[in-house]
Amino acid sequence: MRIVGIIPARYGSTRFPGKPLVELWGKPLIEHVYHRARQSPLLEEVVVATDDERIFHCVEGFGGRAIMTSPKHTCGTERLAEAAGLLGLADEDIVVNIQGDQPLLAPEVIEELVKPLLLSSEVPMATVAIPVENPEEINDPNRVKVVLDREGRALYFSRSPIPYFRPPGKAPLYLRHIGLYAYRKEFLDLFLKLPPGELEEAEKLEQLRALENGYPIAVSITRYDCPEVDTPEDLERIKQKYGGEA
DSSP, rough: EEEOOOOOOOSSSSSSGGGGGOTTTTHHHHHHHHHHOOOOOOOSSEEESSSSSHHHHHHHTTTTOEEEEEETTTHHHHHHHHHHHTTTOOOSSEEEEETTTOOOOOOOHHHHHHHHHHHOTTTTEEEEEEESSSSSGOOTTTSOOEOOTTBBEEEEEESSSOOOOSSSSOOHHHHHHHHEEEHHHHHHHHHSSOOOOOOHHHHOOHHHHHTTTTOOOOEESSOOOOOOOSSSHHHHHHHHHHOOOO
């Protein structure tokens, strides 16, 4: 069984065009993510999947591996699945979807992400979450929350505050979802054949498709945050908060 990390990357981001190539601490954003992912001892290989030659040549320029994928994909998961096929991955292999906008990705979180799939053959998909420390995030629709059952599997993901807290009593532990995923290759192919659900379309959260169709998602709780760069403002916040840490 192989465990391979794939970083879907496109140039035409609506909120931040050219994001993978924007400079951070003297290197393009995608290079930070790639090298951090390569530090994970679990990943046999790390590949950038892109439809843009500028990104392709950038990755090859810093010594990484990139593959060209179709420009027709509507989401990163479709690009991920095409790349997994081009790499010749088998049904039982594990595909790790690494976001190309997480320059502070902790290699340790990849082990936490993949662990549920290694422990149980019944788990088709996994992700990670972190306890919310900043109360403002609870009501922020850009910070996705998740609630779990007692086995550590997702009950629901939402942009709204979940669970709802009705005092008195002890406030619940809120968990913020981190957008990293691990799939068995066979399930990744199946996932893209599933019809989008009403909850997915309402929340604009693709992972809800699995839950709506009855497939479990294992969620590991991590202490490693992975700040995302969605906008130029996010990039500036990371520069100010972390200095030249990366």
